[in-house]
Amino acid sequence: MWFVFAVGSSVFAALTSILAKIGIDGVNSNLATAVRTTVVLVMAWGMVFLTGTQGGVTQIGRRSWLFLILSGLATGASWLCYYKALQLGPASKVVPIDKLSVVITLVLAAVLLHEQVTPKSALGCVLIGAGTLLMVL
Numbered sequence: 001m002w003f004v005f006a007v008g009s010s011v012f013a014a015l016t017s018i019l020a021k022i023g024i025d026g027v028n029s030n031l032a033t034a035v036r037t038t039v040v041l042v043m044a045w046g047m048v049f050l051t052g053t054q055g056g057v058t059q060i061g062r063r064s065w066l067f068l069i070l071s072g073l074a075t076g077a078s079w080l081c082y083y084k085a086l087q088l089g090p091a092s093k094v095v096p097i098d099k100l101s102v103v104i105t106l107v108l109a110a111v112l113l114h115e116q117v118t119p120k121s122a123l124g125c126v127l128i129g130a131g132t133l134l135m136v137l
Helices: 002-023 029-050 054-059 062-088 091-098 101-112 119-136
Strands: none
Touching: 002 029, 002 062, 002 091, 029 062, 062 091, 091 119, 101 119
16 A cells, blocks of 8 residues: 555655646745645645544654654755755756655665665666766756
8 A cells, every 4th residue: 555655645746846846936935835835734734633633642752753843844944945946947857856865765764774775776776866867967
């Protein structure tokens, strides 16, 4: 089931890029990010209440709060950079660079989470990096 959600994430991420590039025309990138974030916030809390899981907030531990907050800050920084890049550059070049996050994630997962890097995943990262360079240069 995770694969279905991962594919959905990929499709919606692609739509996000195209819709954002169209919508950001003539709009300050920080303002556009704030509008997008507000929509995401309402949608996320809507899903929490729709599924009846709002009671779980009190069960979140300190460590989880810390890392969820840090993750939120990283997301915010990512979105601010992404929208500014989309405003200044072509989506066909911004998006591949953004997807280098796959390579960075693999490295961070190996270093910080001690996840195994297989020869296949290492090769995939090299190919993603090479593909990004081909698309951008």
